[in-house]
Amino acid sequence: MMKTRVYVAVCVAALLALPVLAQTGTIEGHVKLTGPAPANARIPMGADPNCLTINAGKRVTSDIVLRAADGGLANSFVMLKANGGGAAPAASAVIDQRGCQYHPRIQGARVGQTLEVKNSDATLHNIHSLSTKGNNFNTGQPTAGMVFKYQLKAAETMLHVKCDVHPWMSGYIGVANSGFYAVTDNTGAFKISGVPAGKYQIVAWHEAYGPVVQNVEVKANGSVTVDFAYAGTEKPNATIAGLHVEEVSLPMEATALELVDATKSTSR
Amino acid sequence: MSQRQSWVRRYVFSVDHKWIGVQYGVTALLFLLFGFSLMILMRLQLGWPGKAFGVMKVLGEARAPGGILLPEAYNQLGAMHGTIMVFLAIVPLAVGAFGNYLVPLQIGAPDMAFPKLNMASYWCFLPGGLIMLASFAAPGGAANSGWTSYPPLSIIATEGQTFWLVGMIFLITSSLLGSVNFIVTILQLRAPGMTFGRLPFFVHAQLVTSFLLLLAFPPLEAAGVMQLMDRVAGTSFFLPSGLVISGQVLGNAGGGNPLLWQHLFWFLAHPEVYVLILPAMGIVAEVIANNTRRPLWGYRSMVGASVFLGFMSFVVWAHHMFMTGMGTVISAFFQTTTMIISIPSVIILTALFISLWGSSIRFTTPMLFALAFLPMFGIGGLTGLPLGLAAADIHLHDTYYVIGHFHYVVAPGTIFAMFAGIYYWFPKVTGRKLNDTLGKIHFWGSLLCINGIFFPMFYQGLAGVSRRLWDGGMQYAHAKGAAAATNPFMSMSAVGLLIFQLPFIYNFFASIKWGKLVGSNPWDATTLEWAAATSPPLAHGNFEVAPVVYRGPYEYGVRGPSGDFLSQNVEDDAAPLAPPPSDAMAVTA
Numbered sequence: 001m002m003k004t005r006v007y008v009a010v011c012v013a014a015l016l017a018l019p020v021l022a023q024t025g026t027i028e029g030h031v032k033l034t035g036p037a038p039a040n041a042r043i044p045m046g047a048d049p050n051c052l053t054i055n056a057g058k059r060v061t062s063d064i065v066l067r068a069a070d071g072g073l074a075n076s077f078v079m080l081k082a083n084g085g086g087a088a089p090a091a092s093a094v095i096d097q098r099g100c101q102y103h104p105r106i107q108g109a110r111v112g113q114t115l116e117v118k119n120s121d122a123t124l125h126n127i128h129s130l131s132t133k134g135n136n137f138n139t140g141q142p143t144a145g146m147v148f149k150y151q152l153k154a155a156e157t158m159l160h161v162k163c164d165v166h167p168w169m170s171g172y173i174g175v176a177n178s179g180f181y182a183v184t185d186n187t188g189a190f191k192i193s194g195v196p197a198g199k200y201q202i203v204a205w206h207e208a209y210g211p212v213v214q215n216v217e218v219k220a221n222g223s224v225t226v227d228f229a230y231a232g233t234e235k236p237n238a239t240i241a242g243l244h245v246e247e248v249s250l251p252m253e254a255t256a257l258e259l260v261d262a263t264k265s266t267s268r
Numbered sequence: 269m270s271q272r273q274s275w276v277r278r279y280v281f282s283v284d285h286k287w288i289g290v291q292y293g294v295t296a297l298l299f300l301l302f303g304f305s306l307m308i309l310m311r312l313q314l315g316w317p318g319k320a321f322g323v324m325k326v327l328g329e330a331r332a333p334g335g336i337l338l339p340e341a342y343n344q345l346g347a348m349h350g351t352i353m354v355f356l357a358i359v360p361l362a363v364g365a366f367g368n369y370l371v372p373l374q375i376g377a378p379d380m381a382f383p384k385l386n387m388a389s390y391w392c393f394l395p396g397g398l399i400m401l402a403s404f405a406a407p408g409g410a411a412n413s414g415w416t417s418y419p420p421l422s423i424i425a426t427e428g429q430t431f432w433l434v435g436m437i438f439l440i441t442s443s444l445l446g447s448v449n450f451i452v453t454i455l456q457l458r459a460p461g462m463t464f465g466r467l468p469f470f471v472h473a474q475l476v477t478s479f480l481l482l483l484a485f486p487p488l489e490a491a492g493v494m495q496l497m498d499r500v501a502g503t504s505f506f507l508p509s510g511l512v513i514s515g516q517v518l519g520n521a522g523g524g525n526p527l528l529w530q531h532l533f534w535f536l537a538h539p540e541v542y543v544l545i546l547p548a549m550g551i552v553a554e555v556i557a558n559n560t561r562r563p564l565w566g567y568r569s570m571v572g573a574s575v576f577l578g579f580m581s582f583v584v585w586a587h588h589m590f591m592t593g594m595g596t597v598i599s600a601f602f603q604t605t606t607m608i609i610s611i612p613s614v615i616i617l618t619a620l621f622i623s624l625w626g627s628s629i630r631f632t633t634p635m636l637f638a639l640a641f642l643p644m645f646g647i648g649g650l651t652g653l654p655l656g657l658a659a660a661d662i663h664l665h666d667t668y669y670v671i672g673h674f675h676y677v678v679a680p681g682t683i684f685a686m687f688a689g690i691y692y693w694f695p696k697v698t699g700r701k702l703n704d705t706l707g708k709i710h711f712w713g714s715l716l717c718i719n720g721i722f723f724p725m726f727y728q729g730l731a732g733v734s735r736r737l738w739d740g741g742m743q744y745a746h747a748k749g750a751a752a753a754t755n756p757f758m759s760m761s762a763v764g765l766l767i768f769q770l771p772f773i774y775n776f777f778a779s780i781k782w783g784k785l786v787g788s789n790p791w792d793a794t795t796l797e798w799a800a801a802t803s804p805p806l807a808h809g810n811f812e813v814a815p816v817v818y819r820g821p822y823e824y825g826v827r828g829p830s831g832d833f834l835s836q837n838v839e840d841d842a843a844p845l846a847p848p849p850s851d852a853m854a855v856t857a
Contacts (some may be wrong), residue, residue: 050746130514140339143318
């Protein structure tokens with residue numbers, strides 16, 4: 001990774017005789033589901049009378065696949081395989097247990113950032129992480145208003161949390177090494193800014209369809225678009241497997257360098 | 269025996285059965301208080317689930333943030349309350365304290381057969397108990413898989429469970445050492461003339477109890493080691509193949525069986541419940557005979573029943589496992605043996621009831637507790653019958669009905685008998701009597717409150733309130749109503765019970781210093797321990813003159829040299845020269 005950046009920097013510096021490491025670019029794009037969206041199952045909450053009361057009159061579904069009309073897939077975690085992006089933010093990444101669901105269902109966070117788990121329901125929730133990297137916690141929150149704070153220890157994509165009281169409750173946190181991640185909004189759009197120029201691997205992950213990897217080259221002061229597409233037949237995989245970066249020029253499929261409207265919001 | 273012993277030799281590593289009995293007694297009572305406190309915290313949570321209590325903060329921020337008890341902490345309280353009460357409080361008190369102190373005295377022996385083994389037994393018990401308590405400080409807290417420690421949960425549980433297993437190994441070893449001692453002592457060291465037919469019923473009860481401990485505990489010790497290995501050494505005795513926990517396959521699981529643990533555990537734990545009740549029946553028998561001033565009715569039947577009970581207790585264990593999917597044939601076997609085992613209990617209880625018939629009852633404080641034991645144990649025993657029938661057990665298993673049943677036998681049953689024993693033998697140990705007024709307040713308050721706690725549990729269980737629920741059943745629509753109607757009342761009764769123990773705690777300590785001084789036989793009792801000096805001196809043997817036994821243990825209602833009774837060691841021709849003094853018949857309360 002570092003070698004690539006140095007290589008690129010030396011090349012460009014030789015060309016332009018200007019230092020380029022301080023110049024950053026933007027990656028934008030969409031994650032789309034080309035096929036039709038499967039129906040999201042209705043959640044029967046009868047096991048917990050409190051959840052029934054809290055959701056009285058509503059038909060609650062397990063919102064795994066949220067597909068916009070044009071195919072935009074929400075709740076996809078997009079991450080650059082890189083380091084950097086400044087220090088972990090002081091603000092916490094918040095998961096709220098509300099209406100017997102996790103809000104947000106998918107989010108990103110940094111190693112070292114605090115994860116704040118809130119219980120906004122007047123019922124027992126249990127936040128239980130199924131971590132294979134050391135981000136282990138499993139604690140009950142019996143009353144509304146309780147807050148549990150946990151400092152994320154290790155990078156983990158994805159950290160799966162679930163509630164042992166309500167089996168339908170499931171959430172994912174992408175704990176990244178870098179600040180270069182985003183979650184697609186309800187149009188399927190994402191934007192990652194401040195990326196130092198260079199070549200990277202970028203991966204999109206969705207709860208129902210697993211990871212998809214592409215290569216991207218970020219130019220200083222430029223914006224590059226990367227689009228991901230799922231056919232809808234992929235199988236879910238909760239882990240984004242480690243992939244090494246190649247140093248030579250990579251085939252860039254379907255990339256076009258174009259300026260994208262920066263006013264579009266890309267993170268949830 | 270050396271006359272000059274160092275303080276450590278005399279009071280810490282004592283080999284004198286009386287001091288070891290006192291050590292066991294004080295330690296067990298402290299553990300009883302600790303287990304009781306855990307119960308109070310549990311009942312506060314059950315009565316008012318999710319409410320912040322200032323007192324809950326003693327558990328620390330991790331267990332009770334802001335004073336709100338977390339469900340995982342409730343599990344710790346539940347598991348530790350059960351373990352502490354059974355293994356650290358009742359058995360050491362009933363067997364280690366009362367048994368150790370009284371058995372050599374009652375059989376006329378100078379000490380136990382193996383004094384050093386006796387000391388070893390206490391010094392295995394104390395570290396085991398401290399390890400159990402230390403588990404509260406372990407990361408993740410104390411053991412939280414129930415007092416039954418069922419795998420696979422107990423194997424994936426937090427570190428405290430390892431402490432629990434190590435503690436259990438110490439405690440079981442302590443009981444095994446003690447039981448050998450009791451058996452040999454009772455068989456070999458009886459005074460001349462003390463035939464089996466002249467033994468006080470208390471000694472018979474202790475003998476059967478010791479056989480139960482000796483034969484039933486080893487499987488659990490082995491199972492405890494096996495579970496420990498499963499936890500720390502990657503073995504798989506109790507983990508089945510293909511075990512998936514939270515969506516992840518457990519790597520070291522394979523070839524084991526969780527049911528194996530259940531069998532090994534209950535093979536001990538059923539005889540264990542008879543270990544809990546037999547010494548209590550022994551104490552009640554002594555106190556009743558003494559305070560009715562009549563021999564026990566049906567002494568031989570009682571002895572025979574307790575021996576039969578001992579044998580039967582080994583073939584009923586799977587009535588704790590009716591819901592594990594056993595076939596109807598084996599289920600029928602265990603139902604049958606369970607129904608049969610109720611018979612000896614009924615024989616003993618009936619004999620004790622009939623012993624009251626036509627007698628002139630002295631309502632001393634020990635007698636009040638002993639009298640209350642009878643109906644309370646009756647309720648406990650009777651409510652066990654539906655549990656022993658598999659068809660009814662389908663509905664009642666793992667509900668509050670079970671909790672009500674076993675608490676009735678143990679709490680207003682055994683613990684009341686323990687109190688009876690404390691009030692009765694306190695003058696023997698200390699030379700002073702416990703204050704009677706405080707004793708009666710303690711008795712009546714405890715009786716009232718304890719029924720307030722446990723009687724509604726039968727209703728809760730029948731309504732379907734499951735046990736081991738952190739909120740007492742409020743999360744289940746079918747159980748909410750029963751839980752909400754009864755839990756607050758039960759919890760208030762528990763607080764009441766706590767308040768009524770305060771007179772006893774004060775009485776206990778104050779009477780050691782300021783209690784009314786009494787002679788060596790303040791209750792005018794017949795058994796040999798009362799023939800020994802008051803507060804027999806340590807390390808000097810028990811009797812000024814080695815006793816010879818001339819008669820049975822309950823010669824009451826006959827004209828004797830000191831009153832309406834004949835001590836076991838008084839010769840027949842020691843007839844009174846004058847009528848007994850009038851105050852010999854008075855209520856010496």
